[in-house]
Amino acid sequence: MRVLKFGGSSVANAKNIKLVLDIITKKAATEKLIVVVSAFSKITDLLLLASKKAAAGDESFKEILADIERQHLDALKELIPISEQSSLLSHVKRIINHLETLLDGCYLLGELSLRTSDTILSFGELLSSYIIAEALKQNLKNSGYKDSREIIKTNNHFGKAIVNFEITNRLITDYFASNENQVVVMPGFIAASLDGINTTLGRGGSDYTAAIIAGALNATELEIWTDVNGMFTANPKVVKQAQPIAFISYQEAMELSHFGAKVLYPPTIQPVLRKNIPILIKNTFEPQAEGTYISNQEMSHTNPVKGISHIDNITLITLEGSGMIGVTGSSKRLFEVLSHQEINVIFITQASSEHSICIGILNSDADSAEESINKAFEVEISQNKIALCIVEKNLCIIALVGENMKNHQGLSGSMFSTLGKNNVNIRAIAQGASERNISAVISERDVKKALNSLHETFFEKNIKQLNLFVMGVGNVGEKFIEQIHQQKKFLKENLKINVRVIALSNSKKMYFDEDGISLKEWRFLLETGETADKEKFITTVKELNLRNSIFVDITANESISQTYEHFLKRNIAVVTCNKIACASEFDNYKKLKKLSQKFNAPFLFETNVGAGLPIIDTLKNLIASGDKVHKIQAVLSGSLNFVFNNFDTQNSFHDVVKEAGVQGFTEPDPKIDLSGIDVARKILILIRESGYQMEMNQITNESFMPAECLDTTSNETFFESLKKHASHFEAIYQEAVSKDSRLKYVAQFEDGKANVGLRFIPKDHPFYNLEGKDNIVLFFTDRYVEQPLLIKGAGAGAAVTASGIFADVIRIGNN
Structure with missing residues (x-):
């Protein structure tokens, strides 16, 4: 029957x-x-x-x-x-x-x-x-x-x-x-x-x-x-990747049921547990699905962790004080008080010193419990032997459940390491000697992130999900999205990284999809989105509180660069090609680096210098290995290199600068490149990454541009001014010809001083044959004395910049 x-x-x-x-x-x-x-x-x-x-x-x-x-x-x-x-x-x-x-x-x-x-x-x-x-x-x-x-x-x-x-x-x-x-x-x-x-x-x-x-x-x-198709490895409404559990023991099922797996309730199991009667959980709407089989049959060669569950609306009450140490009956008195109030205790942990005992109860019982406990211990409280009980509401208990966890080392470590990496603060921990259940109390706001992170660690074959929030979808942003779409399958199969774009924003519109934006139709979706709002964008990213969140800044906007602090403090990584933050005041630069370390949130900006070239990463490795940089010489502007490589008697300075903009080599405001500010920012970032303290105003900027050109207020008037001063640029070019040299905009750092400016490069110099939009950097260090370490390659363009941003995202995924 x-x-x-x-x-x-x-x-x-x-x-x-x-x-x-x-x-x-x-x-x-x-x-x-x-x-x-x-x-x-x-x-x-x-x-x-x-x-x-x-x-x-x-x-x-x-x-x-x-x-x-x-x-x-x-x-x-x-x-x-x-x-x-x-x-x-x-x-x-x-x-x-x-x-x-x-x-x-x-x-x-x-x-x-x-x-x-x-x-x-x-x-x-x-x-x-x-x-x-x-x-x-x-x-x-x-x-x-x-x-x-x-x-x-x-x-x-x-x-x-x-x-x-x-x-x-x-x-x-x-x-x-x-x-x-x-x-x-x-x-x-x-x-x-x-x-x-x-x-x-x-x-x-x-x-x-x-x-x-x-x-x-x-x-x-x-x-x-x-x-539903049985008991799941986690709540499928919270963890989209949750999987049905094929086989599970009675004890595991009871643990998961106690901790919120509402498919089954613990009392259900008792009458059949005594008789060893199997339970099969099936889906009425998918009767052909396998379901979950619950029995006392031992399952070998299975994941020691069977599921991750949680209970919401938890309050943590802590009773502590020196008056509890060595005093028998304190715990008994505490639990008797709760029992008389018919308050169910869900979670218990006690310090071995007996100085404190901590319990978890439902939020709805918190006020009654607080009043009753303080009244029961009012004598000790009045004598300062025990403190008024500490009440912390709006918490959640998460539990790792598995019958065979006791036979596998390091599961607790993996659990807490995963939570720590995602900046999930643990308020209390409880673990029985059987290790069938490892429980932790966390903030309710972190439960989704915690469950998804733990599920990723224990059930998803080490596939790491990265959730991207992209600000700026111009030329570089478009290429970046194309590259993600193209490489998505490769990354998942070969690097075990699942990249999802959760949000996109330009200056007019923004669009969010918690399940991941379809990259085939991102343009249409963005157009249908809501009006762009920087503050609302930041707030939404924080509220979603997704694991492995990455804010990707593909703008040149100063106000956007000022938001990084908000993201890093919430354990949200920042990847940026925007140079403004790292070239801001030194104190701000250091603060961002410290926040990155403190909250375990990567702050990567490889594309700040050299677009997709591995300049900053190489420099970091040099410093980390104990080398010391003494001198830097570099051509750091792909746009200026393109301009001076193509500017001649046949092509006017105005026309070449125009073409550089069309090719996507210059910033939206070309004055940023031509004024030397962009190059100054880049050399400043390299100097700081080399371990030196320097401010922007300490870099000598020897501008070759007429003041009238730099004082223009729009791109239209700027280009008109280039035509007006055509003779000025032609004179510079003729001087280079007369010296049998080529024009290169060079950045240099030596003896604690830095400068940027247009230089006449002779034929025997490494910079002379630098073609197109290429960049080149020479690092003179303790180890590279006579022959500097040289990095050379394309330093501008939407595709290479996007690939540099992509590489930073992958670095985070591989971390």
Whole structure:
């Protein structure tokens, strides 16, 4: 014999009930079944609401009652042929009339006792089970109905009655010993006291009913049919990558259930656990899915961690003081206080010194617990031996669960390391000697990040998910997105990195998708987005609080560069090609670097110098290995190099600068390049990364541009000024020709001094043959004395800059 239980979502309406009937009919072809059903979805909540409104004198309870009646009559009419509906509709209406009488009584008396509440709540299961039993008879004549109240007996503890198993088991076995029906349908959740008064079995009561029946009859299996494919490695609503668990032990299932896995409730397992009856959790809407098999069978060669679960709305209460050390009975007094207030303790941890004890309870019990504890210890508190209890609300308990965790070293370390890397602060820890459960209390705001990070570590084959928030989608931004889209599959398969773009923003629009933006249609999605708002963008990134978040700045905007501090403080990495932050005041530069270290949030800016060239990374490795930089010589502007490589008697300075802009080699405002400010920023960043302290105003900028050109206020007037001063630029060019030299804009640092300016480069210099938009850097160090370390390559352009940003993102992924 097999026991099947169908939850509220499985019997929510006639459409779903038809699926249930199909499952029952197929299974009944091979064995006898007992089918336990819950109330229709949300009906129990409606009954509770109606009873409370009635007791409060609110006549709107009648509208709720009418809705309950409509739902059940509609289902019956759709499930039963018209020719057979009359008597059944009359029976349902009689039940509804009885319910109405009870609600009217609550309204007239203005009260709702626990006993009355139990009776009212029982109507959900009574109605659903009757309708389903009658519908089943249409296809399966050899089926029947049994009222659970007749065979499950309890005490009079209304709301959560205690089952009298001695009497209950006898009644169950006696009834089914003589019952010849192939299928018997029963209501879950409800029972009756020994004197025949309606009682309920509390939270998860329908599951409990099924388990009681299965245990009493030594059923071959208990099947729990719900709306998901079994128990999951984590809550799939929070962790999108969560997977169904194929096999799990009773103990693991109880742990996960206790910590919020709502597919199953811990009391459900007790009656079948004693009899070693397996439990199978199945999906009514995907009956072909494997589901989760719960038993005491040992599973070898499986992941020692079976699941990650959590409980929300937790308050942590800490009682501490020297008056607890060596004093027997302190813990006993604490728990007695809570017991008298009927407060359930979910989490306990105590320092070995006995100086403090910490407990976790529900937020709803926090005020009562605080008042009661302080009152119980008021003498010790008045003598300053014990402090007023410390109350911390809005927390969450996360738990790593697995039967075989005790046999695997380092799981606790991996758990806490993962949380630490993601800047998830742990308020308290509890771990039993069996290591079946490792629990930690964290802030509620971090639960999504924590669960996803832990799931990634223990279940996702070391695939690391990176969540990108991209600000700036101009030329470089477009190339960056193209490169991500092109390489996404390669990164996942070969580097175990899953890159998702969560947000995009330009100067006009911004668009967010927590599940990842489709990179095939990002342009359209961005156009449909909301108006760009820098503050709202920052706030949304923080509120999403995703693991491995990376803010990618592909702008040249000063106000955007001033937001990095906000991101780093929230453990959000920053990748930027915007040079302004690293070339700002030295104190700000150092602060950003320190924040990066303090909050374990990478701050990478390889493209600040040399676009995609590995200049900064190489410099970092030199310094880290103990080398010391004494001198730097460099051509650091790909745009200026392009300009002076193409400027000649055939191509005017104006035309070449225009073409550099078209090619994407200059900043949106070309004066930034031509004034030398951009180069000065770059050499300043290299100087600072070399370990020297320097400010921007300490760099000598020998500008070759006429002041009138630099004083223009728009690109249009700027280019007009280039035409006006054409003779000035031609004179510079002719001087270079006369000296048999080439023009290069050079940055230099030596003996603590730095300068940038246009130089005449002779033929024997390494810079002479620097072509196109290439950059070149010479590092003279302790190790590279006579022959400097030389880095050379394309230093401008959307594609190479985007690849440099991409490389920084990959560095974070590989960290």
